[in-house]
Amino acid sequence: SYEYSDFNNVEFDSYMIPTNEISTDGFRLLDVDNRIVLPMNSQIRILVTAADVIHSWTIPALGVKVDGTPGRLNQTNFFINRPGLFYGQCSEICGANHSFMPIVIESVPVNYFIKWISNNVNSSLDDWK
Ligand code: CUA
Numbered sequence: 001s002y003e004y005s006d007f008n009n010v011e012f013d014s015y016m017i018p019t020n021e022i023s024t025d026g027f028r029l030l031d032v033d034n035r036i037v038l039p040m041n042s043q044i045r046i047l048v049t050a051a052d053v054i055h056s057w058t059i060p061a062l063g064v065k066v067d068g069t070p071g072r073l074n075q076t077n078f079f080i081n082r083p084g085l086f087y088g089q090c091s092e093i094c095g096a097n098h099s100f101m102p103i104v105i106e107s108v109p110v111n112y113f114i115k116w117i118s119n120n121v122n123s124s125l126d127d128w129k
Helices: 110-119
Strands: 002-004 010-012 036-039 043-048 055-059 064-068 074-079 084-089 102-108
Touching (some): 036 110
Parallel strands (some): 036 102
Antiparallel strands (some): 043 074, 055 064
């Protein structure tokens, strides 16, 4: 679950797309229904926690790996210098569904991000063509 606390608390859940529902060009066990849209060329700070057990929010291409721990708020930051999709997966053995909690960031130009956050809706790159 994600919350954009600097932007009127836009919030949504992001679940893996099940294998039997994924499109032919989708990435099995990696694609999600709602991507995290973020502005490129902007310093991003994230706060990570958990509601049940310890997870690890990880995006290898960004060099980010931060534990989500119940009762704690962990903080990290990163900077994405290009548009595109950045994939990650939970990286702490957390239970039966550990293999099925991928992470997808959609990095977009700042003006697109403003438009997206203003619409308060979820989107994919296709919507910006
Ligand atoms: Cu959550 Cu592994």
